[in-house]
Amino acid sequence: MADRAWDQHRRAVERLGSSYRAIPPGEPVRLAKQTTNLFRARAASSAPGLDVSGLTGVIEVDPHPAEGPPVAEVQGMCTYEDLVDATLPYGLIPLVVPQLRTITLGGAVTGLGIESTSFRNGLPHESVLEMDVFTGAGEVVTVRPGDELFDAFPNSYGSLGYATRLRIELEPVPPYVALRHVRFDDPGLLAKTIEEITRSGEHEGARVDGLDGVAFAPGEYYLTLARWTDRAGEVSDYTGQQVYYRSIQQRDSDLLTIYDYLWRWDTDWFWCSGAFGAQHPVLRRLWPASKRRSDVYMRLLGLDRKLGIADRLDRRAGRPLRERVVQDIEVPADRLPEFLDWFDAEIGMRPVWLCPLVSRGSTGGRGWTAYPLEPGATYVNVGFWGTVHVGPDAVNAPRNRAIEAKVHDLGGHKSLYSEAFYDPETFDRLYNGPALAAVKRRHDPDDRLTTLYDKAVRSR
Secondary structure, eight states, X not given: OHHXXXXXXXXXXXXXXXXXXXXXXXXXXXXXXXXXXXXXOOOOXXXXXXXXXXXXXXXXXXXXOSSSSOXXXXXXXXXXXXHHHHHGGGTEEESOOOSSTTOBHXXXXXXXXXXXXXXXXXXXXXXXXXXXXXXXXXXXXXXXXXXHHHHHOTTOTTSSOEEEEEEEEEEEOOSEEEEEEEEESOHXXXXXXXXXXXXXXXXXXXXXXXXXXXXXXXXXXXXXEEEEXXXXXXXXXXXXXXXXXXXXXXXXXXXXXXHHXXXXXXXXXXXXXXXXXXTSHHHHHHSOXXXXXXXXXXXXXXXXXXXXXXXXXXXXXXXXXXXXXXXXXXXXXXXXHHHHHHHHHHTOOOOEEEEEEEOOOSGGGOOBTTBOOXXXXXXXXEEEEEEEEOOGGGGGOHHHHHHHXXXXXXXXXXXXXXXXXXXXXXXXXXXXXXHHHHHHHHHXXXXXXXXXXXXXXXXX
């Protein structure tokens, strides 16, 4: 079976190369991919794209390699849903499994990803042992940690090429996850506890395997402490009538299967499914469980954008124009209280997600070229996704611009999967533009791939 899978992979890479050569010289190169987890516009194009249709699977899982930890060989467009389905029968999962089922491994590596294991395992690209990258020059280059292209790839969003194959480290897991929801009234104590857990790997003498949280309101913060366990018991099911995020406020402890824990946020797109009525008890009974998932909500969101449904309803009701505020940012843990207080006063959007992370860094303890987190330092990812009524000035994105300024005043960073509003000079300073451009010149000498600034800010 493995030989057949490798043969299929080679043929898929050959088709990818053929599709590249079919694009006229001088034309920009982009993926022929209809789905996305990005929240920024993408330039429309009728030009043919790269054929990645054969790069969506798991090539091989090796639970017992001759040396080192368990590994998987995975194609770049494989979703984490399919990846987990391939590894979990072996009692293994990727070191970091981002929250949404249809995020691809290649997308999480080139565009960053995070989840509750990030306080001990870092970010998805930090568990990649080897990677094949299809570059703007139409070549497949094999790279490893410490190589220039490898270290520049995270946060490059396709501006340096596309991952076709990744060898990733896996970790063993038992069948169940025991949860403890701990409430905090003081953001300072919340931040201090996060730092203590990331340093010790435990809380009050109990091991912590996964750590994230929710800020529901000023003075109402929760950390969810997850512990892998073999101990069976009555498990909760949040794929039916119950909604996971509400349970955090309603109970002190819980038990989930490992599978349901990994996808606990996907069923209701964190809490954003409420915008479509999916949390209303009556509609929820009528809404097929198989359709309560993030990719369905994404399609509904796309329909709303296309038809302008929310804007029309606001105008009819006399409500001010909305500004879409969909962002994930990272701030140093000790600056989290300051950010939350500012966010409450200036933005006023709740709930928000909290996810601690500690970057492992690249070979030799270096940071990553295009996303310069300090290796070993504790950051907290703050995720907020929704809209704010701001009136006519909404078209100028005042709230998003204020968030960008505040985050970087606090020594933090902002992910680029959503809209960004930086001028070129600021962007280059924050995301190491000159170093990224130098790598691009070497691997894309004819400038066939769109630059990171053009992708992230100009939506080209």
